[in-house]
Each structure stands twice: as structure tokens, then as C-alpha cells.
Amino acid sequence: MESDSDSDGSHISATPPRNSKPPSPSPSPLPSSPPPQPLPQILSSSHKSRTRVKTSFGSKKTPKPLTKSPPKPSQDEPAPNLPPPSTLPFQICHPFVQSRPTVPISLSIETLPAGYFSKSASFSKIHRPSLNFESTENDTRPQISAGANSTDHVSQGNKPNSFKKHPNLIGANAPLLPAKLRKYSVSEGNFVKLNMNRNKRKFLNRKATSKNGYGSSGFKSYRRSKRKQKAERKSVCDADLEDGLISEIMEQKPKRGKGSEVIEEAVFAVQNEASDENLVKLLNVMYGYDSFRDGQLEAIKMVLDGKSTMLVLPTGAGKSLCYQIPAMLLPGITLVVSPLVALMIDQLKQLPPELQGGLLSSSQTSQEAAETLRLVKEAAIKVLFVSPERFLNAEFLPNFSAISISLLVVDEAHCISEWSHNFRPSYMRLRAPLLRARLNVQCFLAMTATATNTTLNAVMSALEISSANLIQKPHIRDNLQLSVSLSGNRMKDLLSLMKSSPFMEVQSIIIYCKFQSESDIVSRYLCDNNISSKSYHSAIPSKDRSQIQELFCSNKIRVVVATVAFGMGLDKRDVGAVIHYSLPESLEEYVQEIGRAGRDGRLSYCHLFFDDTTYCKLRSLLHSEGVDEYAVSKFLSYVFSNGKQGKICSIIRESASREFDMKEEVMLTLLTQLELGEVQYLHLLPELNVTCTLNFYKTTPVLLADKDIVVSAILKKSETKQGQHVFDVPTVANSIGFTTIDLSNHLQSLKLKGEITYEVNNPAYCYSIVKVPEDFCFLSAYLTRWLSEVERLKVQKLDAMFNAAVSAVNECEKMQGCNDSQHTPCLQRKILDYFREDGQYDISNQMRQSSPFLRADIKVFLQSNSQAKFTPRAVARIMHGIPSPAYPSTTWSKTHFWGRYTQIDFQVVMEAAKTELMNFVGKNAL
Numbered sequence: 001m002e003s004d005s006d007s008d009g010s011h012i013s014a015t016p017p018r019n020s021k022p023p024s025p026s027p028s029p030l031p032s033s034p035p036p037q038p039l040p041q042i043l044s045s046s047h048k049s050r051t052r053v054k055t056s057f058g059s060k061k062t063p064k065p066l067t068k069s070p071p072k073p074s075q076d077e078p079a080p081n082l083p084p085p086s087t088l089p090f091q092i093c094h095p096f097v098q099s100r101p102t103v104p105i106s107l108s109i110e111t112l113p114a115g116y117f118s119k120s121a122s123f124s125k126i127h128r129p130s131l132n133f134e135s136t137e138n139d140t141r142p143q144i145s146a147g148a149n150s151t152d153h154v155s156q157g158n159k160p161n162s163f164k165k166h167p168n169l170i171g172a173n174a175p176l177l178p179a180k181l182r183k184y185s186v187s188e189g190n191f192v193k194l195n196m197n198r199n200k201r202k203f204l205n206r207k208a209t210s211k212n213g214y215g216s217s218g219f220k221s222y223r224r225s226k227r228k229q230k231a232e233r234k235s236v237c238d239a240d241l242e243d244g245l246i247s248e249i250m251e252q253k254p255k256r257g258k259g260s261e262v263i264e265e266a267v268f269a270v271q272n273e274a275s276d277e278n279l280v281k282l283l284n285v286m287y288g289y290d291s292f293r294d295g296q297l298e299a300i301k302m303v304l305d306g307k308s309t310m311l312v313l314p315t316g317a318g319k320s321l322c323y324q325i326p327a328m329l330l331p332g333i334t335l336v337v338s339p340l341v342a343l344m345i346d347q348l349k350q351l352p353p354e355l356q357g358g359l360l361s362s363s364q365t366s367q368e369a370a371e372t373l374r375l376v377k378e379a380a381i382k383v384l385f386v387s388p389e390r391f392l393n394a395e396f397l398p399n400f401s402a403i404s405i406s407l408l409v410v411d412e413a414h415c416i417s418e419w420s421h422n423f424r425p426s427y428m429r430l431r432a433p434l435l436r437a438r439l440n441v442q443c444f445l446a447m448t449a450t451a452t453n454t455t456l457n458a459v460m461s462a463l464e465i466s467s468a469n470l471i472q473k474p475h476i477r478d479n480l481q482l483s484v485s486l487s488g489n490r491m492k493d494l495l496s497l498m499k500s501s502p503f504m505e506v507q508s509i510i511i512y513c514k515f516q517s518e519s520d521i522v523s524r525y526l527c528d529n530n531i532s533s534k535s536y537h538s539a540i541p542s543k544d545r546s547q548i549q550e551l552f553c554s555n556k557i558r559v560v561v562a563t564v565a566f567g568m569g570l571d572k573r574d575v576g577a578v579i580h581y582s583l584p585e586s587l588e589e590y591v592q593e594i595g596r597a598g599r600d601g602r603l604s605y606c607h608l609f610f611d612d613t614t615y616c617k618l619r620s621l622l623h624s625e626g627v628d629e630y631a632v633s634k635f636l637s638y639v640f641s642n643g644k645q646g647k648i649c650s651i652i653r654e655s656a657s658r659e660f661d662m663k664e665e666v667m668l669t670l671l672t673q674l675e676l677g678e679v680q681y682l683h684l685l686p687e688l689n690v691t692c693t694l695n696f697y698k699t700t701p702v703l704l705a706d707k708d709i710v711v712s713a714i715l716k717k718s719e720t721k722q723g724q725h726v727f728d729v730p731t732v733a734n735s736i737g738f739t740t741i742d743l744s745n746h747l748q749s750l751k752l753k754g755e756i757t758y759e760v761n762n763p764a765y766c767y768s769i770v771k772v773p774e775d776f777c778f779l780s781a782y783l784t785r786w787l788s789e790v791e792r793l794k795v796q797k798l799d800a801m802f803n804a805a806v807s808a809v810n811e812c813e814k815m816q817g818c819n820d821s822q823h824t825p826c827l828q829r830k831i832l833d834y835f836r837e838d839g840q841y842d843i844s845n846q847m848r849q850s851s852p853f854l855r856a857d858i859k860v861f862l863q864s865n866s867q868a869k870f871t872p873r874a875v876a877r878i879m880h881g882i883p884s885p886a887y888p889s890t891t892w893s894k895t896h897f898w899g900r901y902t903q904i905d906f907q908v909v910m911e912a913a914k915t916e917l918m919n920f921v922g923k924n925a926l
């Protein structure tokens with residue numbers, strides 16, 4: 001495997017500088033680290049607000065109800081903040097703390113001394129390599145990015161191509177066919193019509209009013225609406241999409257022109273003989289590039305050979321091309337599984353015009369999905385993007401029985417592995433035997449930029465990819481200059497960094513923050529100090545977000561201060577610097593985010609700030625998803641409580657989350673594991689609002705029930721509240737052997753006939769039981785172990801990130817090209833070691849192992865909250881200041897023990913809590 005670690009920084013001088021003018025002769029030195037500042041308030045409730053789907057109430061055409069229309073049922077009052085008395089293992093019999101208890105004087109306040117991590121570093125002189133200024137902005141610049149190793153390139157000479165913007169591409173920077181070919185090429189390309197029905201934005205059948213046939217306003221609004229779909233990376237999955245996302249995605253066949261003949265010839269030549277020369281020719285006529293980047297040709301040839309392949313290339317190295325070219329050549333369709341709809345949309349719009357694409361995601365309506373499937377069946381779509389949630393479900397599969405799938409691509413393949421930084425339960429569906437059996441697909445291409453060896457092994461074993469078919473290139477491009485500094489005052493240090501060379505000369509900069517509030521504060525601070533910037537995160541209205549991204553891409557905004565929401569799918573080639581204001585949660589995340597810089601191959605700067613307070617805070621937060629065996633077993637009993645095989649069951653997300661003190665995502669992870677683990681216990685059904693409130697209008701309920709089986713069941717199974725019938729959708733469906741979808745359709749038809757109106761609320765996970773577990777204890781122990789392991793690994797990943805930063809600052813001997821705060825070689829080496837050696841990587845943690853006051857404080861806390869019930873984890877969360885569904889910060893942050901022990905390892909606090917709880921319960925029992 002190639003290694004970046006041998007580089008000593010000298011290679012960087014071969015790259016033209018980002019700033020076209022030479023650096024100012026004397027970079028202004030930065031001040032030494034001032035004393036630490038408190039972090040801004042960073043904890044926020046993870047609760048999603050309850051959605052309420054209104055189907056017909058309030059419509060003007062609604063006929064008058066038979067009975068006087070009662071007032072709308074009020075939304076459920078939020079449940080009390082504490083779980084019911086019998087639900088927690090430790091009961092403490094004392095008055096509860098609803099009003100502030102008289103807490104004895106605090107026993108201790110544990111804080112790490114400032115400068116806990118010795119030797120503070122300064123980034124005052126960021127090393128600037130000697131640069132060759134001969135190349136100018138307009139040169140065909142040496143791409144030292146992914147294809148750093150130029151010997152691996154298959155080239156047809158390096159004539160510069162005059163790239164023109166694709167008429168239908170949304171991406172601001174995607175290079176396109178050279179001018180000479182563009183004039184022959186398709187005029188309408190792979191325009192993806194993206195209708196936002198719910199937002200009433202329709203571009204279908206738009207009359208051509210401009211050269212490209214779409215009308216400039218239509219195209220502009222299309223671009224705008226596309227950009228709206230950037231969403232928070234961690235939180236966005238199909239179900240999380242903002243309202244009115246994708247309603248329709250369709251293709252228009254490109255008009256055939258002389259350019260398409262040239263491409264057809266090139267395709268034909270490769271189909272005859274997949275030689276390097278023919279493939280380069282195809283690359284050239286399709287994309288206008290002269291040579292493949294490192295790893296691309298190898299991957300394409302492997303896939304064309306029918307070999308399942310694991311491809312690990314750095315971000316921005318050009319992985320997409322590795323399935324796009326095969327998709328042009330292979331007879332069947334190419335399915336691309338992608339974790340985020342926003343990513344799918346980006347990839348869809350970046351398909352070359354000759355390649356027709358489509359998208360299926362669970363946020364589409366059934367009509368939209370049907371339209372896409374129709375196009376697939378007509379072979380009008382060559383590349384189909386699908387979300388893993390949609391994938392392999394009972395509704396999806398039958399559509400593919402008669403369709404030949406030549407290639408299945410798993411994008412962000414690390415999501416398959418629970419050992420990755422971004423495990424997604426829905427990716428557990430991606431198993432070779434299942435895919436072969438259900439879709440008859442034989443060839444897989446798994447792609448990622450960030451995978452440790454353990455993760456790679458997990459992915460390759462899931463997709464049965466032979467180790468001989470692993471293509472792996474260094475994780476970081478050589479054109480990224482990495483610097484790091486321990487900061488006592490990040491805000492001030494950031495300002496100094498921004499005002500010093502080279503950052504002051506860089507055109508486009510992304511500053512990554514961990515929290516939304518932090519991003520707002522930092523952006524405001526920069527603006528107040530004459531550095532204009534914009535804050536970007538998912539709480540900013542989508543219209544504004546789109547605008548910020550658009551302005552950033554067109555270089556009208558220089559600095560964006562963003563959470564992780566910014567960047568996924570962003571293919572701005574000339575981002576010159578990425579600054580981490582907050583420590584990333586893993587080296588994977590760090591690598592992914594610095595990969596936003598220098599996609600054009602030019603030298604780019606990445607600076608990382610770190611400090612012990614942020615590290616401790618992040619480490620605490622990583623424990624917010626952990627669960628105890630007690631909670632898991634309670635959850636399992638509930639899941640199978642009314643359990644007969646085949647029965648449709650539901651779990652109302654919000655109330656169950658409080659009841660089990662488990663985040664909604666954790667409940668979904670458990671349910672997915674019960675579906676996709678070794679034994680299939682249940683079958684997940686689409687999520688649904690399960691509580692229905694119904695009014696009858698035309699016909700009296702009893703008369704209607706005589707003719708209608710559904711109405712008859714509703715009358716039997718509903719409660720009448722103020723003249724309205726309230727019922728649980730799965731209960732009614734079960735009673736007449738309907739599916740929930742059938743029942744919903746039936747209600748809809750009654751509504752259209754004017755017989756009823758109804759409203760549904762309470763979003764719930766729905767499933768049918770396949771098998772009731774024989775041994776609940778065994779299963780809950782197994783699931784808890786599994787979740788704990790995932791939790792432990794996340795913490796280890798943060799430790800590894802922190803240790804890499806600490807050791808660069810404190811241990812680097814500055815021998816091999818590192819100097820001042822510039823640590824490219826040693827950070828590259830750390831990253832390489834981490835990805836390669838995995839388990840043996842240094843992941844010792846820097847947390848304090850205990851405090852003499854910990855147990856005494858817990859004891860006081862328990863005494864003063866004696867009516868409440870706690871698990872050890874609940875106590876530890878409070879001591880770490882982590883809110884949870886049953887112990888929200890609104891109530892519990894009022895205790896002055898809240899967050900007092902963030903610097904002590906969570907497990908240690910939990911152990912202490914366990915001991916104290918035992919003592920407490922023991923004493924009470926006496």
C-alpha cells in the first residue's frame with residue numbers, strides 16, 4: 001500500500017500556491033495562547049417535535065359533520081419528565097426534586113487545571129513550503145490530488161482542455177466536455193427534473209425558452225431547489241428530509257447529436273476491447289479529462305471484468321467516475337446505494353449527460369416512485385440511486401424481478417460496519433448472499449474514503465469481496481498542508497490565524513464547528529472583526545442555506561462557518577482552507593472534512609484547533625446514546641408484548657423514547673438489528689402516524705358500518721371522545737387482516753367520497769412479528785453488549801483523534817518537515833497508522849480516572865432527589881451534563897451536579913453511581 005507517511009513536505013513545493021500573489025514577506029505572528037474561555041452552551045435537546053399530519057380538517061370543502069364538530073383534540077401533554085415509578089430498577093423513597101431540593105453544600109468542584117495538557121503550541125508560523133509560482137491559475141495545473149502518483153496515470157498527453165459548464169449540471173464546478181465536443185454534444189443532457197410537489201414547484205413540461213431548452217428561470221429555480229436539499233449529515237436520512245423535498249425526478253432523453261456519436265463510438269470501442277487506450281479515449285470524450293487519476297482505471301477495469309471491488313480513494317479523488325464509466329458500458333442498470341438523499345441528488349446531477357439517472361427514496365410519494373420505476377423498466381434509466389431504507393423491502397423487490405442489474409455500488413460503504421465512524425443500521429441490509437438471491441446481482445463496487453482495516457474487513461466480508469480486489473490509495477491527498485495547535489482561547493486564536501499568512505490570502509475557507517450555536521457565535525465574531533463570513537447549519541432556513549452555498553460556490557462569500565451540515569456532496573474545487581474550530585469526533589471525520597479543501601489539486605491549508613474542555617465535552621456527548629441491559633430488556637418485552645406472529649405492531653416514537661429513556665435512533669437501531677441480525681425476529685414496516693381521530697359526515701356510522709368492514713372495525717376498536725372516534729391504526733388493521741397501507745388507502749377513499757374526515761398523529765415505528773424470541777435474557781444481553789461495543793468504539797475514535805493532535809503538538813520532534821504548528825508529515829503518519837493498524841493504534845484516553853469527591857457527590861445527589869428513580873447510567877449522564885429523553889436538561893440542568901464530572905471517565909462515574917445506588921437501596925430496604 002502506498003504511504004503518505006514518507007512524505008517530508010518537500011513534495012508540496014511542487015504544487016502551485018493557492019494565492020496567485022506571493023505571500024507577504026513577514027506573516028504576522030500570532031499571540032501566544034491566552035487563558036481558556038468557557039465554551040458556549042452546547043447541549044441541545046435531541047427531541048424531534050411531534051409531527052401532526054392533517055389530512056382534511058379545516059378544508060373549505062369539508063361537509064358539515066353529523067354531530068356538532070367538537071374542538072380539535074389537544075396535543076398530548078408532554079409526559080412527566082421521569083419514568084413511571086415501577087419502570088426503573090432503583091427506587092428511592094424520598095420526596096422528589098420537582099421543586100429544587102435543599103441540596104447540601106456542594107462537596108467538590110472538579111475541574112482540570114488550565115493547561116492540563118502541557119506544552120502549548122502556537123501556530124504563529126505556519127510553514128510555507130517554497131512554492132513554484134510558474135503555474136498560473138489558468139494553467140493545466142499538476143493534479144497532485146488523488147492521482148498524486150503520476151506514474152499511475154494513463155495519459156494521452158496533457159493538452160489543456162477548455163472545460164465548459166454543462167448546460168444541465170447544477171454543480172457549479174464540474175468540468176465538462178471540452179468545447180470541441182460540447183458543440184456536437186447533446187443539447188439537453190441528463191437534466192433531472194426535480195419537482196417539489198409539496199412546495200408546489202413544478203418544472204415538468206416547462207416550455208423551452210432558452211438555448212438549453214429549459215428556460216433560464218426554470219433552470220435557476222431548479223438549481224435553487226436542488227441546493228435546498230443539503231441537510232445535516234448525521235441526522236439526515238430519508239425520513240428526516242425537510243418538507244417538500246423530492247417529489248419527482250425524471251429524465252429527458254438527450255437529443256442525439258454528433259457528439260453522442262463520438263461517445264457511442266468510444267463506448268463501442270471499449271466494449272470491443274477494454275484497453276487502457278480505449279478507456280482513456282472514452283474518459284476524454286465523456287468528461288474532457290486527459291488521464292485517469294490514481295486507482296480509477298484499475299477499479300473500472302476490475303468492475304468491467306465482473307469482479308466485485310473494494311475501492312478506497314480519498315475524498316475528491318473521483319470515485320464517482322469509477323461507476324459512471326462502467327454504467328455506460330454494462331448492459332444492465334447500475335444501482336447505487338447511498339446513505340443520504342442530499343448526496344444522491346448531488347451524484348445524480350453530476351452524471352454526464354449521456355448517462356440517464358433516476359432516484360428512489362422513501363421521501364418520494366408512491367406516484368413519484370412509480371414514475372421512476374416505469375423509466376427503469378423502459379430501460380430509460382441506466383443509473384438508479386436508492387436509499388438503503390428503500391432497498392430490499394417487500395415493495396421494492398418485485399419491481400426488479402425482470403430487470404437486469406449489472407452492478408451494485410455501495411457508496412460510503414464504511415456505513416456497513418458498526419466499527420466505522422458512521423454506522424447506519426439500514427446498511428445492514430447490504431449482504432452479498434441476500435443481494436444475490438433477491439436481485440440476482442453478481443458484481444459489487446464498494447466505495448469509501450475513510451475506512452480502517454477493521455471496517456474494510458467488515459465491508460469486504462459483507463459483500464464477499466476478495467482481498468485481491470482491494471484498491472486502496474492514501475487517505476489524504478498530498479496537496480493538503482496540515483497544521484494543529486492547542487488553543488487556550490479558540491476565538492482569539494482563530495482570528496489571529498485568519499489574519500495571518502497563508503490564511504489571509506486564501507479565497508475560500510470553511511470553518512467547521514461542532515454546534516450550531518458555536519457556528520453562529522464564531523461567524524458573528526469574525527464579522528465583528530472585519531472578516532465577513534456566514535454561518536451555516538441545519539437550523540438556518542433552507543432558503544438561506546441554499547443561498548449561502550450558492551454564494552460560496554460562486555466566490556461571493558469567502559468564509560463559511562459551518563457544522564457538519566456543510567460539505568457533503570459539495571464539489572467546490574477551489575476551497576483553499578479548512579479550519580477545524582472544534583475537534584472532529586474521529587480521524588475519519590477529520591479526513592473527510594479536510595477533503596473538502598484542494599479538490600483542484602492545488603496546495604491548500606487545513607488547521608485544527610483543540611483543547612481539553614472541548615474534548616471532554618464531546619466525550620461526554622458520545623455517551624448519550626448508550627443504553628443499559630435493563631432498558632434493552634424492557635424495550636424487548638414491549639416490542640413482543642402483544643406478539644403473535646404476523647401481527648402488525650407499533651411503537652410510538654416520542655412516548656416510547658421517554659418510557660425507555662432511549663433515543664429514537666437507538667430504538668430504530670435495535671429494531672433493525674432484530675430484523676437483520678442472525679435471526680429475523682421482526683419485519684420493519686414503513687413508519688406511520690398511528691393514532692387516528694375520525695369524524696363521520698354523510699352517512700351515520702352504524703349504517704356505514706353495515707356496508708363497510710373497515711368502518712365496522714373502527715366502531716369496535718375506537719374510543720369516542722367528544723363525538724370523534726379515536727383509534728390505533730395497527731389495531732384496526734390487525735382486526736380485519738388488513739395491512740396498514742390498505743387501511744390508509746381505504747380511509748382515503750372514504751374521505752374522497754365525503755363520508756369521513758380524519759387526522760393522524762403520533763409517528764411510530766411499525767413492524768410485524770416474525771418470531772418471538774425464546775430467551776429474552778440472552779437476547780437483551782447480546783444486544784446490550786453490541787450497543788456498548790459500538791459506544792466504546794466511538795469514544796475510542798475520539799480519543800484517537802485527540803491523541804493525534806496532542807502528540808503532534810507535544811511529541812513531534814520536528815525532524816521530518818514539521819515545523820511550528822505545521823505537522824503535515826507527522827499527522828499523515830498518525831492517520832496512516834490509525835487506518836492501517838487499527839486495534840494497535842494508541843488510543844489511551846486522557847480522562848482523569850477518578851475524583852475523591854465523586855462518590856460523596858453522588859450520594860448527596862441521590863439523597864436530594866430521593867423520590868426519583870435512577871439507573872447508574874442516568875446518574876452518570878447527569879454528572880456529565882448529558883440530557884436524555886427521561887432526564888431532559890430543562891429539569892435536570894437545575895441541579896448543581898449537572899455536568900460537574902465531565903472530566904472523569906463516564907464508565908468510572910457509572911460504576912460509582914452503581915455502588916452508591918446499591919448502598920442507597922440497601923439502606924432503604926432495611
Ligand SMILES: Nc1ncnc2c1ncn2[C@@H]1O[C@H](COP(=O)(O)OP(=O)(O)OP(=O)(O)O)[C@@H](O)[C@H]1O
Binds near residue numbers: 320
Ligand atoms: N480523471 C480525472 N481527472 C480530473 N478530474 C477528475 C477526474 N476524475 C474525477 N475528477 C473530478 O474530481 C472531482 C471529484 O470527483 P468525485 O465527486 O467523484 O469525488 P469523490 O471521490 O466521489 O469525492 P467524495 O468522497 O467527496 O464524494 C469531480 O469534480 C470530478 O469531475
